[in-house]
Amino acid sequence: MKRNFSLWLGLLAFAVVPVLAQAPAAPTAPTAPTGKIHGHVTNPSGANQGSGSVSLSTDDGHTSKFTFPVNANGDYTGEAAPGTYMLIFRQADTPPDKMVDSLPNIKIVVGQDLNQDDDMSRQEFIDKLPPEAKKQAEEMRKHNAEALKANAVIKSLNSDLKTAVQDVHDADGARAAAQQQLGATATKAALDAKEAEIKTAKYTEIETLMTKDTGAKPDASVLWAQLGQAQIGLKKYDVAETSYKKALDLETASKKPNPAVQGLANAGLGEIYARSGKVPEANAAYDAAAKADPPKAGFYLRNEAVIFFQMNNADAQVAAANEGVKADPNQPVLYYIIGQGLVQKATIDNKTQRILLPPGCAEAYQKYLELAPTGPYAADAKGILDQAGQKVSSSYKSGKK
8 A cells, every 4th residue: 555655646746747946945933923724635545645745835836935744644734924825745755846736825824723635636636647647546545435434334343342242241230230220128029120121121232233233244253242142141042043153153264263252152152052951062162162262261161050050950060160160269159059059969867857968069068168258158058068067167179070
């Protein structure tokens, strides 16, 4: 792109009317009352002209009274003595006896700041170009227009993704929001209904945005992954599975796979399978998520254990929680989930009427209490240990999957 700009500017420098062969005067520092001038320079392709200089001349460009550099954004600014000038644009390599563009009757007034742009994409300027330079400018104009359109789409997609991320965060905090809205006297049924209402609104917004965006840019895996996340939130498991698989197909074909997207999509599939009772498939999907995005392995495996716990699948929740402990042994909830899964196999001692906990159960509760002595499940864990005649200690070894 830069080589092309250089080429057409070189052509333009010899395409316009030459001036007398005199070097431009050095910038003159105003000593009398002045006015200001500023503006923007656009090249024939319609893009910012990120170099060169703007000069003010009173003799048709033969000499320059005031010269101002054009910055990388195509902007210039400066001060000049009051008067009527010709504005001259030159590139750094424009010969001193030539100019790239000129604008007549530029009036500087004391105490005023004149906004004077130089738009070299105007038809009057384009018509003066040599055929090859004109063709090149038109091609670059078309390319820039396409790039601007693509950038506008990307900007919109990024804005929607930002909204989606916030919506997921809000959905996660729906219970707290419901409590805040309804107050301390609200019933559980009212809280449940309000929480569901908030989640549905948030996930519906995400689904609407991502459905639109996957249509606009179907090759963006992150959009499909976010769409799947919204569809899971709305319990649309079949279409969510399709969305996640689309995201993973795009990731497989990508030259630069995104671990976060792969992790999210695989974990999403894992949740779908876990809630559908497909334990081996869920395990495989969550393992794939942990492998794809190792820094979040503990997070994915914890969620797997939590979902199996919600589904009351004791064996699966214990196995998943043990895998989670291997990835991150400092998550208290995993030990509680292990204990809750194992306690379902407890029996009663007919003589003492105490519950007999299966191997590993008491240890799991003990570890939970060690890590979260005042956690939300501490009273429950202590109650079960008390019924089993167990004293709180801190010795635990995780089981195997």
